[in-house]
Amino acid sequence: xxxxxxxxxxxxxxxxxxxxxxxxxxxxxxxxxxxxxxxxxxxxxxxxxxxxxxxxxxxxxxxxxxxxxxxxxxxxxxxxxxxxxxxxxxxxxxxxxxxxxxxxxxxxxxxxxxxxxxxxxxxxxxxxxxxxxxxxxxxxxxxxxxxxxxxxxxxxxxxxxxxxxxxxxxxxxxxxxxxxxxxxxxxxxxxxxxxxxxxxxxxxxxxxxxxxxxxxxxxxxxxxxxxxxxxxxxxxxxxxxxxxxxxxxxxxxxxxxxxxxxxxxxxxxxxxxxxxxxxxxxx
Amino acid sequence: xxxxxxxxxxxxxxxxxxxxxxxxxxxxxxxxxxxxxxxxxxxxxxxxxxxxxxxxxxxxxxxxxxxxxxxxxxxxxxxxxxxxxxxxxxxxxxxxxxxxxxxxxxxxxxxxxxxxxxxxxxxxxxxxxxxxxxxxxxxxxxxxxxxxxxxxxxxxxx
Ligand SMILES: Cc1cc2nc3c(=O)[nH]c(=O)nc-3n(C[C@@H](O)[C@@H](O)[C@H](O)COP(=O)(O)OP(=O)(O)OC[C@H]3O[C@@H](n4cnc5c(N)ncnc54)[C@H](O)[C@@H]3O)c2cc1C
Ligand code: FES
Ligand code: FES
Numbered sequence: 001x002x003x004x005x006x007x008x009x010x011x012x013x014x015x016x017x018x019x020x021x022x023x024x025x026x027x028x029x030x031x032x033x034x035x036x037x038x039x040x041x042x043x044x045x046x047x048x049x050x051x052x053x054x055x056x057x058x059x060x061x062x063x064x065x066x067x068x069x070x071x072x073x074x075x076x077x078x079x080x081x082x083x084x085x086x087x088x089x090x091x092x093x094x095x096x097x098x099x100x101x102x103x104x105x106x107x108x109x110x111x112x113x114x115x116x117x118x119x120x121x122x123x124x125x126x127x128x129x130x131x132x133x134x135x136x137x138x139x140x141x142x143x144x145x146x147x148x149x150x151x152x153x154x155x156x157x158x159x160x161x162x163x164x165x166x167x168x169x170x171x172x173x174x175x176x177x178x179x180x181x182x183x184x185x186x187x188x189x190x191x192x193x194x195x196x197x198x199x200x201x202x203x204x205x206x207x208x209x210x211x212x213x214x215x216x217x218x219x220x221x222x223x224x225x226x227x228x229x230x231x232x233x234x235x236x237x238x239x240x241x242x243x244x245x246x247x248x249x250x251x252x253x254x255x256x257x258x259x260x261x262x263x264x265x266x267x268x269x270x271x272x273x274x275x276x277x278x279x280x281x282x283x
Numbered sequence: 284x285x286x287x288x289x290x291x292x293x294x295x296x297x298x299x300x301x302x303x304x305x306x307x308x309x310x311x312x313x314x315x316x317x318x319x320x321x322x323x324x325x326x327x328x329x330x331x332x333x334x335x336x337x338x339x340x341x342x343x344x345x346x347x348x349x350x351x352x353x354x355x356x357x358x359x360x361x362x363x364x365x366x367x368x369x370x371x372x373x374x375x376x377x378x379x380x381x382x383x384x385x386x387x388x389x390x391x392x393x394x395x396x397x398x399x400x401x402x403x404x405x406x407x408x409x410x411x412x413x414x415x416x417x418x419x420x421x422x423x424x425x426x427x428x429x430x431x432x433x434x435x436x437x438x439x440x441x
Contacts (some may be wrong), residue, residue, distance in 0.1 A: 002306065003304055003306045004305060004306050005305050006286060006305035006349065006352075007307070008286075008351075030349070030352070032347075033343075033347055033348065033349060033352070034329060034347050035348050036347070037308070038328055038329070038347070040306075041327065041328075050305070050306075050349075052349075052351075053353060054352060060390075067376070077341075100329065100330075100418060101332065101342045101401065101415075101417055101419075102342055102395070102398070102415045102417075102418060102419020103332065103335050103342035103343055103395060103398070103418055104329055104418060106338075106341045106342055106343055107343060107344070107347065107348065185327070185414075185417055186329050186417025186418050187417065187418050217388050243303075271428060
């Protein structure tokens with residue numbers, strides 16, 4: 001088994017410096033470790049130095065008039081336990097609850113999920129539907145990147161050498177929902193996942209799907225036909241048809257392409273219903 | 284590579300550990316350094332829950348946790364004595380419900396359920412408790428007796 005040195009910086013500057021001191025691939029940050037340690041065991045990565053993020057002041061949840069900043073190293077379980085998250089961002093709450101098991105969520109984080117950028121991530125679709133942005137710290141300063149640009153493909157993101165995810169910014173509380181289909185409810189990977197959210201400020205829907213390749217995506221055409229408020233049942237049906245025909249589904253060992261197209265239509269209809277009826281839908 | 288000595292409270296007793304490699308998993312520290320072999324290794328990939336322990340009273344998969352990352356924590360394993368009332372009650376409920384056959388998964392189930400009860404209290408909804416055990420696999424019981432143990436704990440009250 002790969003053995004490495006663990007360093008535990010106290011500040012973001014120290015963490016960035018520790019990361020930069022070695023060539024990319026030789027150093028890796030660790031948050032919850034639920035992806036990283038499996039990658040180490042399976043030989044996909046072999047860092048000489050692992051940089052613990054546990055002492056950085058990033059296990060935070062900050063509200064500012066409806067906008068929410070989630071610290072990158074906050075355990076997912078703490079996010080789901082916050083009563084206000086459940087009310088203001090129901091889709092996010094539902095997606096977090098879908099990740100692994102309770103014990104996994106006591107360690108797994110949002111920052112780690114984004115950087116792993118798994119095609120089957122349950123969190124990326126929801127973040128897309130909420131227009132989330134990623135706040136990065138790095139050797140040449142801070143920058144903010146929309147999730148839609150940050151996440152590129154499996155294990156590929158816009159993260160530059162020496163950079164760390166500090167937090168994820170959610171600009172606006174939105175009526176929202178996240179639904180998935182799996183073989184087993186816990187500790188399994190979603191065959192299809194659907195996230196929908198309605199932006200009260202823009203009066204627009206955002207629809208995103210997971211279970212597609214190469215990574216979860218927004219479906220602007222499906223979003224647009226949902227209109228600027230409560231959609232009619234024929235608008236919802238139309239959005240479902242668009243999602244079923246346009247999403248980049250493929251057949252793999254989890255599900256056939258055909259089954260995924262069938263699933264996405266059903267899940268989308270239900271998700272819109274849940275977002276509209278979940279309370280707080282603007283008049 | 285090894286960092287400075289670690290300090291834990293393990294099942295109520297202070298423990299100092301020197302020379303623990305930085306890359307060692309909590310599961311291996313518990314089993315091989317501390318001889319606490321009640322905690323089981325099933326998959327080592329986070330899928331089975333057999334390695335579940337409590338870190339500061341929160342359920343944690345010890346196979347996916349670096350020992351050094353939880354330095355200073357209060358660790359609770361299936362070996363804990365009656366000083367942990369919740370684990371003691373859950374163990375007794377498993378016993379009464381006959382919720383085990385080979386027993387390999389049992390420490391993980393007991394710790395997972397004890398952790399949920401500590402987080403949520405005994406008033407926790409049945410669905411919440413059953414859902415919270417979704418990360419634990421059992422190959423023998425068919426789960427019915429485990430569900431009975433959950434129900435026993437709920438009717439027993441605080
Ligand atoms: C059994 C099991 C079931 C799972 N089920 C699901 C599921 O249902 N849905 C789902 O979406 N995911 C699932 N996952 C994956 C999920 O646990 C991870 O994606 C998790 O969210 C990653 O967070 P972490 O803190 O553990 O990341 P880590 O493993 O610590 O890190 C992951 C990667 O990100 C890097 N990194 C971590 N934090 C930062 C940071 N702040 N800045 C820069 N780089 C960073 C690390 O170097 C590493 O490359 C599952 C995993 C397991 C083992
Ligand atoms: S051994 Fe840790 S989850 Fe299976
Ligand atoms: S009792 Fe044998 S695995 Fe559960």
